[in-house]
Amino acid sequence: MNQFQYVRVTNPKAAIAAITKDNTTMFLAGGTNLIDLMKRGVTAPEKLVDITRIPLNTIEKTATGLRIGALAKNTAVAEHELVMKNFPLLSMALNAGASPQLRNMATVGGNMMQRTRCSYFYDTAMPCNKREPGTGCGAIGGYNRMHAILGASNKCIAVHPSDMCIALVALDATVNVAGPKGERSIPFGEFHRLPGDTPQKDNTLQPGELIMSVDLPMNGFAGNSHYLKVRDRASYAFALISVGAALKMSGNTIQDVRLAMGGVAHKPWRLTEAEKFLKGKPATEATFKQAAQIAMKSAKGYGENDFKLTMAPNSIVEALKTATKTA
Amino acid sequence: MKDHENNDGSLENPGSSRRGFLKQSSALAALAMTPPAALTAVEKGLDEKLATAFEQIPLKVEINGMMQQLKIEPRVTLLDLLREQLNLTGTKKGCDYGQCGACTVHVDGQRVNACLTLAMTTDGCKVTTIEGLAEGGPTGKLHPMQDAFIKHDGFQCGYCTPGQIMSAVACIREGHANSPDEIREYMSGNICRCGAYSNIVDAIVDVKQSGARV
Numbered sequence: 001m002n003q004f005q006y007v008r009v010t011n012p013k014a015a016i017a018a019i020t021k022d023n024t025t026m027f028l029a030g031g032t033n034l035i036d037l038m039k040r041g042v043t044a045p046e047k048l049v050d051i052t053r054i055p056l057n058t059i060e061k062t063a064t065g066l067r068i069g070a071l072a073k074n075t076a077v078a079e080h081e082l083v084m085k086n087f088p089l090l091s092m093a094l095n096a097g098a099s100p101q102l103r104n105m106a107t108v109g110g111n112m113m114q115r116t117r118c119s120y121f122y123d124t125a126m127p128c129n130k131r132e133p134g135t136g137c138g139a140i141g142g143y144n145r146m147h148a149i150l151g152a153s154n155k156c157i158a159v160h161p162s163d164m165c166i167a168l169v170a171l172d173a174t175v176n177v178a179g180p181k182g183e184r185s186i187p188f189g190e191f192h193r194l195p196g197d198t199p200q201k202d203n204t205l206q207p208g209e210l211i212m213s214v215d216l217p218m219n220g221f222a223g224n225s226h227y228l229k230v231r232d233r234a235s236y237a238f239a240l241i242s243v244g245a246a247l248k249m250s251g252n253t254i255q256d257v258r259l260a261m262g263g264v265a266h267k268p269w270r271l272t273e274a275e276k277f278l279k280g281k282p283a284t285e286a287t288f289k290q291a292a293q294i295a296m297k298s299a300k301g302y303g304e305n306d307f308k309l310t311m312a313p314n315s316i317v318e319a320l321k322t323a324t325k326t327a
Numbered sequence: 328m329k330d331h332e333n334n335d336g337s338l339e340n341p342g343s344s345r346r347g348f349l350k351q352s353s354a355l356a357a358l359a360m361t362p363p364a365a366l367t368a369v370e371k372g373l374d375e376k377l378a379t380a381f382e383q384i385p386l387k388v389e390i391n392g393m394m395q396q397l398k399i400e401p402r403v404t405l406l407d408l409l410r411e412q413l414n415l416t417g418t419k420k421g422c423d424y425g426q427c428g429a430c431t432v433h434v435d436g437q438r439v440n441a442c443l444t445l446a447m448t449t450d451g452c453k454v455t456t457i458e459g460l461a462e463g464g465p466t467g468k469l470h471p472m473q474d475a476f477i478k479h480d481g482f483q484c485g486y487c488t489p490g491q492i493m494s495a496v497a498c499i500r501e502g503h504a505n506s507p508d509e510i511r512e513y514m515s516g517n518i519c520r521c522g523a524y525s526n527i528v529d530a531i532v533d534v535k536q537s538g539a540r541v
Binding site: 008101234 | 424425439440443494503515
């Protein structure tokens with residue numbers, strides 16, 4: 001690991017002040033991804049600002065829903081009474097990610113900030129437009145079994161690895177950030193971005209901005225939620241495909257629905273067209289299959305990941321069946 | 328990794344490395360924990376002294392009930408601190424990337440991967456390693472989980488065992504040891520290449536059912 005300067009701050013203002021002085025400074029929260037990347041030489045910050053002592057780990061009720069502090073640990077969120085009761089999809093997604101040890105360390109904000117697990121991004125001997133813009137993409141035409149089938153570009157076909165973010169994008173979360181220019185809120189779906197010509201940018205945060213909290217609006221989805229994660233082993237592996245499904249049912253009719261997919265794109269992938277189609281329809285396998293086809297309309301395989309073109313729609317159907325208890 | 332050794336294995340002149348490092352020193356005012364020596368160095372414009380002060384920063388951490396007052400480089404992980412500086416080699420380095428769980432220790436009662444924990448972030452915390460698990464220290468009576476691993480043959484080569492045991496104790500304390508399935512899920516962060524998994528689960532079930540205080 002490179003040498004770096006270590007700074008510990010205890011309030012957001014000091015954190016933001018410490019980071020805007022130069023662009024080689026990074027915030028350190030749980031460190032489960034950042035320290036890994038630093039050990040491998042993928043990232044080499046000259047200064048780390050340890051934000052873990054900032055009191056931003058509360059989970060509290062608000063007038064419209066729930067506010068989760070950016071430094072709340074993944075375990076604390078997944079096992080919080082209000083989260084389990086009102087947003088079971090979030091608990092399920094969190095518990096499907098990483099290991100108990102890593103969930104004890106990883107924070108909500110850090111989870112959102114984690115980089116892709118694309119092996120070409122991690123291998124500093126290989127070309128990667130995300131790690132080193134302009135060098136090319138090793139995954140296009142390479143080993144791309146884990147890679148994107150939706151929203152990719154000819155510069156990058158990496159996927160975002162988070163499970164938590166699939167639940168948050170499905171549940172219409174909002175990200176509250178603070179920066180040198182003040183505070184602002186970002187709809188969760190606009191926080192992460194597609195690769196386009198600038199895959200080095202994972203998200204829309206501006207330099208020096210710090211994630212403060214995530215807001216979840218109350219919804220009627222608690223009774224019909226499911227997070228399905230398909231992976232190479234039963235636990236502790238990144239998703240090949242994951243589906244977050246949350247529905248509000250009236251008898252057998254779908255009153256409202258939220259759908260999002262992981263393991264398919266550079267950002268947590270919300271299935272808005274499929275949602276629109278499902279609203280007002282009966283919860284049957286035939287409807288679910290049609291919705292899945294709509295969701296896959298622009299999907300494209302890159303060779304080794306062609307199996308995802310079948311696995312993804314099948315997973316959407318399975319998640320919907322489980323969530324609506326029609327399996 | 329040795330001081331000043333780059334990722335490609337080459338060695339760098341410590342002086343020039345320090346100068347690169349010092350480009351950051353203008354941000355000093357933002358430091359929440361500036362060692363007094365560094366402040367003095369800034370005042371006197373003594374860059375080399377400043378670099379030295381930052382390379383070794385103070386850390387106060389309680390490890391297995393003993394308060395340790397240390398000076399470390401910021402890049403030292405908790406795992407390397409335990410093994411290389413405190414000679415607590417019970418905690419193992421497997422993958423060093425948070426994938427195998429061999430380095431599992433408890434920080435303030437929570438199981439974590441010591442390899443991905445910068446030691447500096449444990450300032451003021453209580454750390455428990457496999458050496459501190461038994462009542463009365465390393466020469467005391469074994470912890471019930473240690474006994475159970477022996478009874479059920481929960482290991483072959485033994486390399487992952489300290490991590491497995493620290494994780495197993497946490498698994499019960501967290502309330503995630505209510506069935507073999509739940510144990511398997513909540514022990515998934517600890518890999519055993521010998522494949523002693525079924526015996527490990529048996530050991531955890533045994534301790535849980537015995538009602539022993541873990």
